[in-house]
Amino acid sequence: MSATASLDGVSKTYGRTTVVRPITVDVRPGIVGLLGPNGAGKTTFLRLLSTALPPTTGRITIAGFDVTASHANRVAARRRLGYCPQEVTFPRGLTAFEFVDYIAVLKEWRDTGARHREVRRVLDLVGLADRPAMKVSTLSGGQRRRLAVAQALLGAPELLILDEPTTGLDPEQRASLRGLLSGLAGTVLIATHQTEDVSALCDRVLVIDAGVIHFDGTVPELLATAAGRVHLGPAASRGAVQTWKTGTGLVRSVGGQPAPDSSVVDPSVEDAYLLLRSAERTTQGVV
Known part of the structure; x- marks a missing residue:
């Protein structure tokens, strides 16, 4: 099975501090869990893969596009991925529908009718179909987290990158999100501290610490x-x-x-x- 994304000798350094040491790994279709302690380099790894950060060394390929080669390749790759960071800043005054619609506009959904249908689809997927007109500021923490996941689902991305997606969710909401993710096609990469999510969902586990991958295998192998x-x-x-x-x-x-x-x-x-x-x-x- 061909890789959705590949990192070849990828590292990230800030000044004299190396956050991610040279990593070579393929990410293939399925659900991949990324485990590691705080400060291990998980978020930096995800930001590199999402093209939000450029690597210091190495090459990153997503959906066949070498994103380190050109701006055009990065744009093409971004059209094929969805990213939900650990911390999401919501523009003030927007409703749930308006926020996801705003992200869809940024993702170049120009047809208003098609865009609005897609916004309603992803809101329904995360259980917010009955709250499109609610101001984001009035939503609970768990609802805002689900809204952040909804924007990452726009366009059914080939690569879905989620950083701590179950933070702030109650057990029922966490189980619902697991059901959603397990039914998706393509490749899902989840960074989490919830080991039960890994055991319940993931085909593969990566354990990272000090910017180095120390384990790469299946849940039974772990x-x-x-x-x-x-x-x-x-x-x-x-x-x-x-x-x-x-x-x-x-x-x-x-x-x-x-x-x-x-x-x-x-x-x-x-x-x-x-x-x-x-x-x-x-x-x-x-x-």
């Missing part, structure tokens, strides 16, 4: 790295990465030497992520 290393018992495992007392009164331990009478339990994506992060910190000499 879980396999933690097999046999998560325990449930009356006491914490010695040397565990993390432990906590569960609602059953037993202690769940991620990594370490299991305490007596502990049993092995199936790992979650969060468990595997914590163990991977611990290994990275050990390799980097961080205590």
